Amino acid sequence: MIIGQIFGGHYRVINLLGKGGFGETYLAEDIHLPDYPQRVLKLLNPDSNDPFVLQTARRLFETESKVLYKLGTNDRIPELFSHFEENGDFYLVQELIVGHDLTQEITPGKCLSEHEVLHLLHDILEVLSFVHQQGVIHRDIKPSNLMRRQSDGKIMLIDFGAVKQIGTQLQNTQASTNPTIPIGTEGYMPSEQMNGHPKLASDIYAVGMVGIQALTGVSPEQLPKDQNTLEVIWRNRVSINSNLATVLDKMIRYRYQDRYPSAEAALQDIKGIISASLSSTVVSRAPKFNFLNFLSKLPLPAKLGMSVISLGLVTITIMAVAANQFSPSPQPTASPEPTEKWKW
Template structure:
C-alpha cells in the first residue's frame, strides 16, 4: 500500500496500524494546496463473494453516515470522504497531530484526584455528544484518545467499533443487542463482554481509565472481588468519599448518562 494513490487523490505515506477492522494509514491529499495529511482507514471484508460484499457495503455506508454526523464535534475527527475501490472500503478522516493519552499514563506515574476529575470530565463531555446521537463508541481506552498538539484538547478517535442504537435493534426490555463483543480487556463491563453494550458501557470504560490514571495500574492488572466481580482499587490510593462514589464527575453528564452511571 505504501505510496499507492487511492481514488486518484490520497497517496499513502505511512502505515499506522491495524486490527480486526482493517488497516490504518497516513496519507497526503494531492488535490489540496500543501498536500495536507489525512488518515485512511481500509476496511477489509473477510470474503469477496457478492453476498458478503453487499452486507459489508451496507454496514460501511451506515458507519460512514454515523461518522459524518459525529464529525460535527470539535473533538472528533471529521469524515472527509468514503468510497469503495477494488472490493475494499476506505474512510478518509482528519489527521490529528498530537500524542495518545496512554503516553500520559506510565506505570510509574499517578494522577491526583483533581487531575483525574479533569481528565474524565473532558472525555465525558465528548461522550455526551456521541450518546446524544444514539451511538455507543465501545472502545474507550487511552490509545483511542489523542491530546491535540494545537490546543491541548482531547480528541476521541477510532470509531471502527461504533454501535448505532435504533428502535429496531432492541429486545423486549428495550436494551440494545449485539451478536459479538467488541472492545479492549480491562475497559469492558460485563454487558459488553456478553455482546450487549449500552451507553453506560462507555462510561464504565472512562471510569476504568480514571482508575488507571489514579493508581498507575492498567485495569486488566487490577484484582476483582470474587463475590461481586467489582474491581478492587480503593486500597491502593487515598481519595475522598465523594470521588470514590463518582459524585465529583457526575455534574459533567447529561441526565441519561447520570442514570446509567449509578
C-alpha cells in the first residue's frame, strides 16, 4: 500500500480513489506548496521489465501528457500540473475538481425535465467543442466522467482515458499482435468505436445517450434497437419538443456519417432550441393591460382626472355620431358633359 508515500518529491498519497485494469488513481497533497493543496495522482504501471515495452510506454506517456496539458488550459477540463516517471512507473498529477459527478443526478427511474436536459447538453457540448477543435476524441463520455463543479455548477469533462489508451497499446505491444481492444463503456459506445475506430462523432453518440438517459431514466444498455436499422428505440418513452427529439436522433445515428460531425455542429442546434424556447416563454409571460385594474390602483385625484377625460371622450363620440346621423344627404354630382371629341 502506498498511502503516506511521497512521489515525484512533491506528492504525498492520502487515499485511493479508484482502480482499473491499467492503473490506479489516488488523492494526494502537494507538500511543496502552502496549505498542501490536494491533487489527483494517476499511476500507470506497465508491469513489464522488457526495455522495448518500457520505451513504448514512455513514448505514449509523453504524447498523452502533452495532449492533457494542452486540454487543461480550458477551465472546464482538469489542469495537468505534472507528469513524471519513477521506478518504472508513470504518474500524472491533475487538478482535483470539487463537486459531484452526474451519476448523482442521472439515476435509474428518474426523468429530468426537458429544460434541464437542454442545458445539460449545452454545457457538455460546449466543453466538448473545445476538445474536438484540438483534434482530440474523449472516448469515454458517460455520467461518471462528467463532474458538476461545486463553485459555479458548470459541467467539467474528466478522465480522458490516457492511462487506458496507453495500457491498451502496451497490451498490444506485449502480445506482438494488433488486437482491437475498445476504450469506452458499453451503451455509450457506438459501433465504430467498439470496432476500435473512434471518430469525433463517436463522442457525439455518447453525449446523445447521456441526454436520452437523463430524459427517460433508462440506462443506455437497456434501450432496445431496431432489428433492421440498428437505431436505438427511445422516443416512445418520453414526450418532448420535436426539435430536441430530432437533434438527439441525429446524435445517436447508427452510422457515424449520419451524425453531427463535431460537437460544435450539435451545439449550434441545441442553442437554437434554447433560444426559441426563451422567446416563446417571454411572449407567453408578457402581461396583458387591464384598464379597470390600472384605474383601480390610481390615487383618487388621478381617478377623477381619468374619469373626466373618459367622460369627455364619450361626449365627443356621441356628438360626432349625432352630427353624422342628422346632416343632410349629399346631392349627387352631375356628370360632366363629354368633351367635343366624344360627342356623337
